[in-house]
Amino acid sequence: MRVHGTKKKRLEEVLEGIWTLREAGGCTLEELHAQTGEPITEELLEELQAEGMVRLRGEEVELTEKGERLAREVVRRHRLAERLLSDVLELSESVAESHACEFEHLLSPEATDSVCTFLGHPPTCPHGKPIPRGECCSKLRKEVHPLVTPLSELEVGAEAKIVFISPRRHSTLDRLASLGVVPGSTLKLHQRSPAYVIRVGELEVALDPEIAGEIYVKAAVKQKHH
Amino acid sequence: MHCHGGGAEAPEARSRIALVGNPNVGKSVIFACLTGRYVTVSNYPGTTVEVARGTARFNREVEVIDTPGINDLIPMSEDERVTRDILLDGVDVVLQVADAKNLTRALMITLQLGEMGIPMVLALNMIDEAAARGIKVNARRLEEVLGIPVVPVIATQRKGIGELVASLSRARPSKFSFTYPPAIEEAVREVEALLHGRGNRALALMLLAGDESLSAWVHERLSGEEIERIERLRTRLERRFGRLPYNLARERHRVAEEILKGVLTRVLTRHSTESHSLLVRLGWLTMHPLYGIPILLLVLLGMYEFVGVFGAGTLVDFFEGVVFESYINPLATEVVYRLTDVELVRELLVGEFGIITMALTYSVAIILPIVGTFFLAFGILEDSGYLPRLAIMTNRIFRFMGLNGKAVLPMVLGLGCDTMATLTTRILETKRERVIATLLLALAVPCSAQLGVILGMLASLGAEAALVWGGTVLLVLLGVGFSAGRLLGGERTDFVLEVPPLRIPQPGNIVMKTLARIEWYLREAVPLFVLGTLLLFVLDLTGALGLIRSAASPVVVSMLGLPPQATDAFIVGFLRRDYGAAGLFALASQGMLSPLQTVVALVTITLFVPCIANTLIIVKERGIRVAAAIIAFIFPFAFLVGSLLNFLLRSLGVSF
Known part of the structure; x- marks a missing residue:
């Protein structure tokens, strides 16, 4: 069982490596060797091909339909775990990263979807790479009450803490950050229309609805003042 | 350094x-x-x-x-x-x-x-x-x-x-220091070493953050190899941390909050969250989805009263009608006639297209009061903090046109002077947005001088005529904006705007700004008016004006259904938008234009090519190719819309 677990883990690492390299352009054997920490043995590659997960086309390594599905799930688990660990639990980058590498092999499909829903179905990981969508994302099941929601779903007048920002364009991040709109800041939603207006500290900032949908927040628990 | x-x-x-x-x-x-x-x-x-x-x-x-x-x-x-x-x-x-x-x-x-x-x-x-x-x-x-x-x-x-x-x-340099994550610090040290004292830690960070505005500075001082090395360091960091400027800002934000923990005390007063001054409450109302609209209309009405009625009416009447017509021009004519008897010089200075009688009268007596009052009103809006609220209220409309609310600034400024407005399109972030805004300004935003004449003529025709004119121009603005947004492709930039609190403006500050802008106008725009007038003078002198007139008049007569004399107004409008309108005004007051013809002519001249000053600025700001494309579009398009309107109104039997 133990042996099986380790081998599964190694196969998954390789699949993840191929997926990541493909996002950056393409995946050759050489790059794959450089990418994954452990050496990729002939045996491992043969195993992958025998399992029908990977195809070799010259130097190019390709995922089969089956491999594609598995890789997608591993990447999804890894990146969701990163979000959870770094944004919600606020662990340091290196700790979050190493834990995420463990989580990606452990989470069951149900647990993965729960985490995804809990985080408000985040579209990207903290490094800005896309998180593959899961079934839960399209169904938007409401059984798990999401802890993190996009700002656009916050009630007017409510206060919330920013958990993460996941914009389509990276320049948005710089602009927001220079105004103090960063994860960890508390904001109050002032109005939704004709544009979103939030208050961060003593500063009011107007936003497009799209950007409001890219700022993920955790609604603050109302505190009673003594 | x-x-x-x-x-x-x-x-x-x-x-x-x-x-x-x-x-x-x-x-x-x-x-x-x-x-x-x-x-x-x-x-x-x-x-x-x-x-x-x-x-x-x-x-x-x-x-x-x-x-x-x-x-x-x-x-x-x-x-x-x-x-x-x-x-x-x-x-x-x-x-x-x-x-x-x-x-x-x-x-x-x-x-x-x-x-x-x-x-x-x-x-x-x-x-x-x-x-x-x-x-x-x-x-x-x-x-x-x-x-x-x-x-x-x-x-x-x-x-x-x-x-x-x-x-x-x-004063001394802050001794407080903090460090970014080790990988970033390492890269900073490497870049600092590359700079050899030609820059400091801050500069190293800017370079690593990929600050493109520094590229000129960099290429002046560093070798290609050094630049290459910095670029490699930068990509490595970006791959590891994601967007670097964001990460640096986030880190600074964290450090700043940390410092403030020992410095700030928040006393929760009962009033600190609830009681808000009148200005704060008014500030909210100005961007309220419902109440914001009447406030916006009120602001526009106020601008119209001050700039359109007081500036373009009262002040222009005084400067043009009294100061120039009765004193300066007769005096100048007399002086010129006494000094020289060369007909050409006399015409050049005080003739129909004379530098004094046309260019100066026009730019100082007509435009200056309008632009001056406009700058004053604009300065008040600027300092009161209303402009960002205006951007919020109009964001949706501009989104429709592939822009965002920030574009309202050049548009409003365009109602004052399209030339200056074209310059301020630089506040828009992408080239695409700047091109769209420039096109819309040149096509469908009448400047205050033109607007003054047009509104005067519409006033005598009644509300329906004004509605048809305004409706058509607005439709063109939205339609062309929408199509240009689609046609040029690309993405809209983000609307992230800081909303300052409403404030009562400081008069001294506004006076200072207005004077600086008027000085700009006198220095930059007046010479262009002189140039435009000179061009007109030469065209007239060489007979080219007559040629253009006879070539254009069939279009004006058959398609727009206007009398042949209207051609003159359009030719003059070529050089100065509002003077064209003034030419139409003269025709109308001689009873040569029916109400329907007036509306068609006004729509056409509103859309017609921008004044020469504006055209030159478009060339300077957007380059000759974009400028040529814009003009090549506007010219036939204005006539097309005019002809369509003419046809439509006639077939519907509307005569006002």
């Missing part, structure tokens, strides 16, 4: 103090306190960003520069770039102005200034407002942490200004 600190300063060099801070923290007020009347406002070279410079006399003469507001020294706008460049250029002391209510943001800049190593002083402005909100700042403690003088002030009441001035002699 200057050398800072140490060494004796050359006695002849005036020291330079730069006022730096976030937007809307009261820099200008402190600037006015320090400098008094000795102030010049000018555009920073190569930009439309206004920078005020003044002289202060402390124990010796000091140059004080009021820089545009910034949030980050890694610039994301032209304003921020200007401030960053002023700092890179070398200043002796930075006087950072902070809003005491909003110290986190201020400290994010303080930390960056600390990285630059410039001697500085921090002014905590609006300390009274902070106190009213239950925020107590321990300035002494902050002074200890940062290692720079920290002085609480209330600039509007001139409180603390004396202490602030006194503290300038104690």
Whole structure:
């Protein structure tokens, strides 16, 4: 069982490596060797091909339909775990990263979807790479009450803490950050229309609805003042 | 670059103090306190960003520069770039102005200034407002942490200004230092080594953050190989951390909050969250989805009354009708006729297309009062903090046109002067947005001079005619905007806008700004009017005017259904938009245009090519190819819309 677990883990690492390299352009054997920490043995590659997960086309390594599905799930688990660990639990980058590498092999499909829903179905990981969508994302099941929601779903007048920002364009991040709109800041939603207006500290900032949908927040628990 | 600190300063060099801070923290007020009347406002070279410079006399003469507001020294706008460049250029002391209510943001800049190593002083402005909100700042403690003088002030009441001035002699670089994650620090050290003292830690960080506005600076000083190495370091960091400017800002934000933990005390007063002044409440109403609309209409009506009725009516009547018609022009004519009997010179100066009788009369007597009142009104809107609210209210409309609410600024300015408005399209972030805004300004935004004449003519025709004119122009604006947005493809840029609190503007500041803008107008626009008139004069002299007239008149007569004389108005409109309108006005008052013809002619001339000054600015700002494309589109399009309207109104039997 133990042996099986380790081998599964190694196969998954390789699949993840191929997926990541493909996002950056393409995946050759050489790059794959450089990418994954452990050496990729002939045996491992043969195993992958025998399992029908990977195809070799010259130097190019390709995922089969089956491999594609598995890789997608591993990447999804890894990146969701990163979000959870770094944004919600606020662990340091290196700790979050190493834990995420463990989580990606452990989470069951149900647990993965729960985490995804809990985080408000985040579209990207903290490094800005896309998180593959899961079934839960399209169904938007409401059984798990999401802890993190996009700002656009916050009630007017409510206060919330920013958990993460996941914009389509990276320049948005710089602009927001220079105004103090960063994860960890508390904001109050002032109005939704004709544009979103939030208050961060003593500063009011107007936003497009799209950007409001890219700022993920955790609604603050109302505190009673003594 | 200057050398800072140490060494004796050359006695002849005036020291330079730069006022730096976030937007809307009261820099200008402190600037006015320090400098008094000795102030010049000018555009920073190569930009439309206004920078005020003044002289202060402390124990010796000091140059004080009021820089545009910034949030980050890694610039994301032209304003921020200007401030960053002023700092890179070398200043002796930075006087950072902070809003005491909003110290986190201020400290994010303080930390960056600390990285630059410039001697500085921090002014905590609006300390009274902070106190009213239950925020107590321990300035002494902050002074200890940062290692720079920290002085609480209330600039509007001139409180603390004396202490602030006194503290300038104690200015020094902040001793507070903090580190970014190790991988970033390592890269910074490498870049610093590459720079060989040609730049500091701050510059190294800017380079690593991929600040494109620095590329000229870089290519001047570094070899291709060095640039390559920096680029490699940058990509490596980006791959590891994601977007670097964001990560740096986030880190600074964290450090700033950490510092403030030991400096700020928040007293929760019962009123701190509930009671809001009238201005705060009005500020909310101005961007309310419902109440914001009547307020917006009221503001526009106020502008119309002041600029359209008072400026374009009363003042123009006085300057044109009395000053020029009765005094200056007859006098000039007399003087010219007495000095010379060469017909050509007489015509050139005081003839039908004369430099004095046409160009000067036009630019000084007609346009100046309108533009002047407009700049005054615009300055009030600007300083009151209403403009960003206007951008919020109109964001949806501009989104439809592939722009965002920020584009409302050049559009409103276009109602004053399209030429100046075309210059301010630089505040838009992408080339695509600037091209769309330039096109719309040239096509469908009538300037105040033109608008004055048009509204005057419409007034005599009644509300229906005005509605058809306004409706058609608006439809064209939206339709062309929408199509241009689609056609040019590309993405809309983000609408992220800081909303400053509403404030009662400081009259002195507005007068200063208005005068600076009028000076700009006189210097930049008047010569273009003279040039335009000269061109017209030459066309007339050589008979080319007649040729164009006979070539164009079939189109005017058959398609627009106008009398052949109207051709003249369009040709003149070629050179000056509103003078074309004035030509139509003359025709109408001679009874040569029916109401229907008037409406068709007015729509056509509104859409018709921009004035020569505007065209030249379009060429300068957007390049000859874009300018040619814009003109080539507008010219037939204006006639097409006019013809369609003519056809439609006639088939519907509308005659007003």
